[in-house]
Amino acid sequence: MTRIAIVGGAGRMGQTLARGLGALDDMEVVALVDPHEPAELGGARYEAIIEGLGAHDVDVVVDFSVAASVVRSARWCAEHGVALVVGTTGLSDGDRAELAAAGERTGVVVAANFAIGAVLAERFAAWAAPYFERAEVIELHHDAKVDAPSGTSIATARAIAAARRAAGRGPIVDTTTNWTLANSRGADAGDGVRVHSVRLPGLVAHQEILFGGPGEGLIIRHDSYDRASFVPGVALAIRTMDRRGGLVEGLATLLA
Numbered sequence: 001m002t003r004i005a006i007v008g009g010a011g012r013m014g015q016t017l018a019r020g021l022g023a024l025d026d027m028e029v030v031a032l033v034d035p036h037e038p039a040e041l042g043g044a045r046y047e048a049i050i051e052g053l054g055a056h057d058v059d060v061v062v063d064f065s066v067a068a069s070v071v072r073s074a075r076w077c078a079e080h081g082v083a084l085v086v087g088t089t090g091l092s093d094g095d096r097a098e099l100a101a102a103g104e105r106t107g108v109v110v111a112a113n114f115a116i117g118a119v120l121a122e123r124f125a126a127w128a129a130p131y132f133e134r135a136e137v138i139e140l141h142h143d144a145k146v147d148a149p150s151g152t153s154i155a156t157a158r159a160i161a162a163a164r165r166a167a168g169r170g171p172i173v174d175t176t177t178n179w180t181l182a183n184s185r186g187a188d189a190g191d192g193v194r195v196h197s198v199r200l201p202g203l204v205a206h207q208e209i210l211f212g213g214p215g216e217g218l219i220i221r222h223d224s225y226d227r228a229s230f231v232p233g234v235a236l237a238i239r240t241m242d243r244r245g246g247l248v249e250g251l252a253t254l255l256a
């Protein structure tokens with residue numbers, strides 16, 4: 001049985017993870033860490049700060065909180081040899097350096113997208129990329145998202161560009177010359193792979209990757225309908241990571 005503490009345990013993801021991971025046969029959520037008391041504890045202990053945890057009571061810390069708390073989790077986990085899985089986004093280079101330092105003393109996984117389907121979609125896109133003349137990415141999110149385009153869409157566009165380069169294909173050249181509305185062709189994320197952002201109420205997190213070649217097209221689409229979509233990827237990370245040491249960036253590395 002893997003014993004888990006969730007940092008950010010009162011948040012939307014923390015509560016979803018507590019329910020989802022707690023329902024698995026091989027995992028037990030033993031503690032929720034958050035400055036705010038969680039609405040649901042589900043049998044877990046509540047701690048306001050990570051230092052309140054007993055290092056011998058926890059095997060893995062899962063951090064879905066705010067960027068400012070990730071360094072604290074990294075330091076605590078490194079000091080006590082407890083493995084760390086980080087889904088919190090908006091990390092600075094300094095935060096990443098702390099995670100790398102923690103990875104020298106304990107196992108660390110950090111990924112900006114734990115939806116397995118999204119990770120696979122990026123992999124499929126890189127596979128398809130060299131075979132089509134053009135590729136564009138459309139990402140669609142709820143209207144409360146403050147940043148655009150999504151980090152996942154930038155990563156996908158860059159994976160497409162890298163796969164094209166590796167296959168000896170040059171950058172995509174946009175032949176549009178008459179722009180009647182500014183930015184109507186989206187943003188170039190590198191080598192001419194364009195990204196378009198849609199924001200609408202009712203959406204969660206969605207992405208379409210569109211390829212076009214002579215007489216044919218291919219669309220790869222992924223949908224996160226609910227925060228529950230991130231639970232299997234977190235469970236996969238917990239089960240497959242090397243808890244003794246090393247930093248893993250991105251879930252793709254852990255997918256066979």
Ligand code: NAD
Pocket residue numbers: 007008009010011012013014033034035036064065066067068069086087088089090111112113114115230
């Ligand atoms: P949220 O605002 O609902 O929850 C964040 C929680 O963190 C809050 O309860 C807050 O009180 C808590 N918190 C703040 N400071 C803390 C500290 N020092 N220690 C412990 N807890 C602290 O946000 P959310 O929607 O649950 O998202 C949380 C994070 O997870 C965000 O960075 C989000 O972008 C990220 N996220 C990542 C993925 C992924 O697949 N990697 C998926 C969804 C969300």
